[in-house]
Amino acid sequence: MTAPSLTLGYVPGGTPAKWVRHWAQRHPDAPLQLCAVAAADAADALRAGDVDVALIRLPADTGGLSVIPLYEETTVVVAPTDHLVSAAETVTAADLAAEPVLLPLDNVVAWPDAPGTPIEHQPENTEAAVELVAAGMGVLIVPQSLARLYHRKDLTYRPITDAPTCPVALAFQDGPQSPLLEEFIGVVRGRKPGSSRGQAATPPKRTAREKTLAKQAARAAAGKVARKPGRPGRGRR
Incomplete structure (x- = not known):
């Protein structure tokens, strides 16, 4: 089976x-x-x-x-290591306004007003676009995980502070x-082992007053159980 x-x-x-x-x-x-x-x-x-x-x-x-x-995910720009963007820890859209930008056919960054001038040639995918960035054809705007996935020693990437996230x-x-x-x-979703949406909810914690009343009731019940039949108020001689 x-x-x-x-x-x-x-x-x-x-x-x-x-x-x-x-x-x-x-x-x-x-x-x-x-x-x-x-x-x-x-x-x-x-x-x-x-x-x-x-x-x-x-x-x-x-x-x-x-x-x-x-x-x-944070959106970043990928550029050659000798590019001007490498001089700062982060960049803005305005910093990329004059840059030629590669737009691969599998582009996943939803940014209608993205900065830069799109290059007419569209690479088949992001991996191919990274190769063109290394060749000096332009920069590439991608989620940070893709910049890490296709990282090369001759390239770097910087977060774009005012870009939409992915x-x-x-x-x-x-x-x-x-x-x-x-x-x-x-x-x-982080559910712990053995837990289930069908399990009963955890009872709410009792207040201090409720605990006190419960103890008093328990003592009273214990006294009734311990007391033997006979005339009240008189013990055995």
Whole structure:
């Protein structure tokens, strides 16, 4: 009999390692399969059932999907190490106004008014665009994780302080979920092992007065149990 498993898709720059580790500790008999997907294809992969759950970048076409926002990535500019931007720790959009900018076909930064002059040639993907940055054709604006993923010794990157952030979310198909998927969603949300949304809520803590009254009631009950039948107020001689 085939062991149950779950397939997790993740876009370039996605970092599922923490959740993969936690899952392996809790469910060693239910493998979590990893599947790399292009950012533009992640939502379609979910709708087609190629993956059960995925780390996706927003904005995206999420029709038919449930989405849980996870975190916001810093947007950076990638440039050669001898570029002027390397002289500062951060830059602004105004600093890039006169720069030629590469826009790969898989661009994931939603910034309609991005600074710079777009280069007519659009690289097929971000990795190819990084090669062109190294060749001196222009700079590249990407989420920080992609700058790290495709890092080269002859390139550097700097945060753009007034750029929009790049959201990352967990997505899965709408509708009833399998127990494994429900469990994985719980792992991502930080639910502790053994906890369940169906468990009764923890009773509220009692106030000091309620505790005092409870102790008095307990003492009174104990006195009634200990007292033997007979005339009240008179002990045995």
